[in-house]
Amino acid sequence: MDVKIxxxxxxxxxxxxxxxxxxxxxxxxxNMVCKLKRSIYGLKQAxxxxxxxxxxxxxxxxxxxxxFDQCVYMKVNGSKYIFMVSISMTFYLLVAM
Numbered sequence: 001m002d003v004k005i006x007x008x009x010x011x012x013x014x015x016x017x018x019x020x021x022x023x024x025x026x027x028x029x030x031n032m033v034c035k036l037k038r039s040i041y042g043l044k045q046a047x048x049x050x051x052x053x054x055x056x057x058x059x060x061x062x063x064x065x066x067x068f069d070q071c072v073y074m075k076v077n078g079s080k081y082i083f084m085v086s087i088s089m090t091f092y093l094l095v096a097m
Contacts, residue, residue, distance in 0.1 A: 007039055
């Protein structure tokens with residue numbers, strides 16, 4: 001499964017400001033900045049914020065993060081693995097066992 005706009009869905013945990021994009025500047029307001037409400041492409045925090053949101057969702061469904069690889073989550077029923085999710089940036093591999 002490929003999530004096309006994954007990084008745009010991360011919630012920012014800190015205040016981030018950016019310069020106004022070209023074409024948005026008004027005369028007399030050239031020095032104003034924009035406060036971001038959500039992640040945008042190219043933002044350093046975007047991938048981390050998406051990972052934190054995805055982690056929160058998976059753990060809310062009782063998935064357990066692998067101790068050795070933080071990109072692998074497993075769902076356990078007793079002593080048996082029943083489902084595994086492997087993430088790589090915006091691509092997800094789902095495996096039912």
